Amino acid sequence: MSNKVAALKELLYKMADDQLIIGHRNSEWIGIGPVLEEDIAFGSLAQDKTGHAYNLYQLLERMGEREPDTIAFRREENEYKCSHFVELPIGDDYAFSLARHFYFDHSESLRMEALKKCAYPDLAGLAAKFFSEIKYHTFHANTWVKNLLNGSEESKARMTSALKDTLPYALGIFEAGPFEDALIEENLFIGEEALKTLWIERISDTLKPLGVDLDFSVDAKYGGRNGYHTEHLQPLLSEMTEVIQLEDDKMEW
Amino acid sequence: MELSEGSAPAAVVGEHEHWPTYEVFVQKKRGDQHVHAGIVHAPNGELALVLAKEQYARRGYCVNLWVVASANVVATEYTDSDIFDSVPSKTHREAVDYKVKEKINNYIKSKKERT
Numbered sequence: 460m461s462n463k464v465a466a467l468k469e470l471l472y473k474m475a476d477d478q479l480i481i482g483h484r485n486s487e488w489i490g491i492g493p494v495l496e497e498d499i500a501f502g503s504l505a506q507d508k509t510g511h512a513y514n515l516y517q518l519l520e521r522m523g524e525r526e527p528d529t530i531a532f533r534r535e536e537n538e539y540k541c542s543h544f545v546e547l548p549i550g551d552d553y554a555f556s557l558a559r560h561f562y563f564d565h566s567e568s569l570r571m572e573a574l575k576k577c578a579y580p581d582l583a584g585l586a587a588k589f590f591s592e593i594k595y596h597t598f599h600a601n602t603w604v605k606n607l608l609n610g611s612e613e614s615k616a617r618m619t620s621a622l623k624d625t626l627p628y629a630l631g632i633f634e635a636g637p638f639e640d641a642l643i644e645e646n647l648f649i650g651e652e653a654l655k656t657l658w659i660e661r662i663s664d665t666l667k668p669l670g671v672d673l674d675f676s677v678d679a680k681y682g683g684r685n686g687y688h689t690e691h692l693q694p695l696l697s698e699m700t701e702v703i704q705l706e707d708d709k710m711e712w
Numbered sequence: 713m714e715l716s717e718g719s720a721p722a723a724v725v726g727e728h729e730h731w732p733t734y735e736v737f738v739q740k741k742r743g744d745q746h747v748h749a750g751i752v753h754a755p756n757g758e759l760a761l762v763l764a765k766e767q768y769a770r771r772g773y774c775v776n777l778w779v780v781a782s783a784n785v786v787a788t789e790y791t792d793s794d795i796f797d798s799v800p801s802k803t804h805r806e807a808v809d810y811k812v813k814e815k816i817n818n819y820i821k822s823k824k825e826r827t
Contacts, residue, residue, distance in 0.1 A: 494731070496752045500766035595765060598713045602762045606722045606755065 463645050466638030467579055468522060469540070470648060473636065473684055474570070475515035476541035479531055480692070481563055482508030483699055485556065487549050504560070504599065507592050514585055521581070532700045536693050537686040544628040544680070546692045554607070554621035561600040561622075562629035562662065568593045569657045578646040601665065608669040619671055630655070630679035719758030734760035735785060736768050737778040746778050757781065 485505035492498025516527035524530060544563065549556050571593060574586035607618040633655035642648040659675050666673060682688065723731055731753040737746035749768040754760035760779040769777055788795075803809040 494753060496754070496763040496767055500763055503766045503770060594713050599762050602758055606759060610722050611724055 462638070462641045463647070464522065466636075466641040466645065467582070467647055468519060468524065469636050469638050470642060471515050471519050471522075471582070473540035473542075475512045475519070475530075476539045477545050477563075477632070478508045478515065479512035480539070480541045480695065481545040481559070482506070482512060483695060484545060484547075484549055485560065488553075488556065493553050500599065501556075501560075504596055507596070511589055511592075514588075518581055518585065528703070532703045536688060536696060539688065539692065539696075540684055540686065541688075541692070542628070542631045542634065542680075542683040543689050544625070544631050544683075546683070546689045546695065547625075547628065548691055552617060552621065554617040555625065557600065557603050557607070557618070558621035558625045559629070560596070561604050562625065563632070564593060564596040564600050565661050565665075566629075566632050566654065566658050568597050569654055569661065573649045573654065573657075576646075577648060582647075604665075605669060608666075608671065615670075622666065622671055623673065626673055626675070627677050628680045630675070630677070631681055631683065633658070634679065634681040634684045636684050715758060715761070719756045722755035722759065724755070731755050733782040734764070734779040735782050736760075736764040737780070738768055738774050739776040739778075740773045742775055746776070751782065752779070754779075 482505045485501060485508065489498060489502040489505075492501055512531065513527055516524075516530045519530060520526050525533075544559065547555075547559070568590070571586040571590040575583055575590065577583040577586065604618060604622075607614040609615075633651040635651050636642075639650045639652070643650045663673065663675070725731055732755075733751045734754055734757065735751055736749045738749045739746045749764075752760050752763045752767055754763055757779055761777060764777055764779055768774075807813075
C-alpha cells in the first residue's frame, strides 16, 4: 500500500469514527431532551452524523476495506480511531452536549471546507455534500450557545463552565496522525495543526464577544487517534453492537 | 450562516411553563407562497427558526422558512364564523360558473369532431 493510500485511509477512519461515536452519543438525548422541539432537532443532527460516518465507510470499502457494517460494528475497541472527546458520556447537563456539539461541528465545518480541495475527488465531493448540512449544525450550535450565554445568570454560568471544561478534550480532535506530512504533500489535506489554528481563530472570534475568553494553551487530551481510548468507549460499543451480536448468536426473529 | 436581522433576547420561563409559540411557514420553491406548516415553542424568533428547520423542513423541498410569533397573529372569532356561511352558495364568484364555459366546451367538442 502506497504511503498516499495509507494516509488517506487513516484520515477517513478517524473522521468516520468520530462521526459514528458522536452520532451515537448525541442520539442518547432522544426522548429525554430539554424540550420536544430540541429533542427532535438534536436527534436529527445525530442521524446526520451517523449518515456521514456511513458515507465515509463506503468510501473506505471502495478503497478495499471491509464493508461499512463490519467496519462500524465489528472492530476491536483499539482499532477505532475516534478522539476521546466524542467518547465522553452525555451526563445530565445539556450544556455539556451543546459545548461538544459547538466545538466539534466548527472543527467539522473547517475540515470539510479544507477537504473540498482534496486531491482525491471522491472525498472532495463528500466534503462538499457534508458542508451544507454542517452549516445548519453550526447555526444550531451557535444560536444555542449565544442565547444561553446571553440568558439568565444560571444559563451563562453553566454554558461557560461546559465550554471551559470540555476545551482540553476538544483540542484532542487535532491530535496528529502518523501521515500528516504525506497528507499535506499529496494535497489531500491541510493537516491537523493548520486545522487547529483555523479552529482556535473561529472559536475565539465567536466566544469573545459573548464574554468567554478561553485559554487555548491547556494540555489537549490525546490518544484516540492511536487506538488508546477512555474507559467510556467499550461500554458504548457493547451497547451499539447489541443487535448485531444477536445475529452472531443465530437469533431467529 | 447568520440571520440578516438579530433576534430579541430569549424569553425566560419558570419550571413547567412553556415558551411562547411561533407559526412556521415553508416555501417550497422561490416565487411560491409560503405555506403554513405548524408551530414550534421557542424562547425567541431566532431559536424558533433553528427548531422549525428540523420539525418542518426535514423532508421534502424547502428554500425559505418564516416564523411569526403566534401572539402577532390577528384572527377572527369562531363565534363569528357565520360571516362566511353564504360563501359556498355564491357560485357566480367562481370562473366555472360563467355561462361562456358552455360555449367553450361546445367549441372544443366541435373542433375535436372535425379532426
